[in-house]
Amino acid sequence: MKLKRVKLHKKGITYEGFILPQSNEETIVLKLENGYNIGLSREGTSIEELGEIEVLKPAKELTQERGEIAILSMGGTVCSRVEYKTGAVFPSTNPADLMRNLPELEKISTFHTKALFAMLSEDLTPAHWSIAAEAVKQEIEQGAQGIVILHGTDTMHYSSAALSYMLRDTPVPVVFVGAQRSPDRPSTDARHNILNAAYLAKHSPMAHVGICMHATTNDNYAHFHPGTKVRKMHTSARNAFRSINSAPLAKADFTRDLIEPLSEYK
Template sequence: MPAAHNVMILYTGGTIGMQPSAAGLAPAGGFAARIQAEQAQQALSLPTWQCRELTPLLDSANMTPSQWLQMRDAVVEAIEAGHDAILLLHGTDTLAYSAAALRLLMPDVPVPVLITGAMQPAGTPAGDAWPNLFGALATLAQDCASGVQVFFNGQLMHGARVSKRSSTRFDAFAPVARPRQAPRLATLPATLSWQQPRRHVPLALISLYPGISASAVSAQLENVNGAVIECYGSGTGPADNRALLDALRNAQQRGVVLLGISQCSEGAVHFGTYAAGSALAACGVISGGGMTREAALGKLFSLLGAGLKPSECEQLLTEDLCGEMCD
């Protein structure tokens, strides 16, 4: 990808641009002027950029999938307006979720889309806000691959392979060391193109734990289109709980897509290793291999939001769309 010359900065809020309030740090507008002033003060030579604030500005703890669609639409509009790179400023609490969702919502986006934020607000002495922001712009001024990536603490990371690992350290984000082995999709369906809008779909995230009840699982599977099931180890669950298995099976049979991932930070799902895993697979839970929680949610949201049938989604969940399941 050639060096970027016309960057759109999309500012969503987050710590990077926050200002003190009576209740604590809160999102604040007018950040473009602060960027310009700091760039001039540091005498930095950077690509030409414009800044757009996506309202309402958010603490990323308030981020929802509706904002994923808003960000996706803003990226598309910027590209269609002639921008050759996008820099998205985002709060760190849910940055990895948005990065994964955007990577899967736009698996073939033709320009670099970098996402960054900060652990401390801009202007904090020796803070990380300006290094992250200007470092991302400098990266875009070089040869930078297309696709959604996270830039943080000088590191460039695949958008659907990263998780937040610290609430305080400047190197808060890192690629998750999970095995990724899946067939690469030969041709991306037109319905999954970056230019195709998506609709909002409700999802559930169910983390198994000792003593989890069938009624709790059944309740979470009501009124959703899909669910990520965080399994033990290599993909096991309480196989002797027939009511719980029935809740999963009944949901799958009425069209809820179930995707299983491992709770282990370095794990992957292989349902056939243990009988307790085979029981989940028999209920229609699809193996997510070594996908992260963030990637699993983003992939389900993208596929179901494209209007695909549950059976089509289940097939595509087992294939690599944009590097989320293989290197």
């Protein structure tokens, strides 16, 4: 699918972005470079075309073989994608979408995905935690060397705590990961978080349940927080998750093949 990149001139103001598919002839909906959408009346608006861009490339064909790492989806911003017909972001649980957006995963390990839920994290209940814990148990019994769980950020620290107790003495890393920015925004943290989480799941010596998120506001490294001692401390900051009364378990940076322990672990 191709979108036109344009400059719109209206009342002395210039807007630059991509024209989204229109629902009527009187309005132009533009996706700005900051990820937000604006609507303008066509009347009195001049359009300067700058070219086209391919926004939905054909997905890479995936085999159905099991990988070393299991990626389980529980919903949330981190596993969402943009629907360009509406400009909205909605949950996606298709592994082809993940591979299309994150081809770097292949350099870390082989993996397979399973959709558990596609829900807002505030709608998850203890019953969902039980289902997720059973799914992790089954993946471990079937040979998974690590688990990555995609989750909404608002209640991710509750889920990580619950599964920490449900999955005592897990033999492999179980890494929760989320995103503060939706994938359509240039400032999205989803890519960095998922790749660091996958690297931890594959290479971490720590068989813990925990949360992997940005350690700073930059894309330099992530912290792996213990599942029972972590909390979301800010609504939208990239480094919103902090270990409380405890140091993070580790510092991780997939770009440097780095896992640096920061506290004792099993």
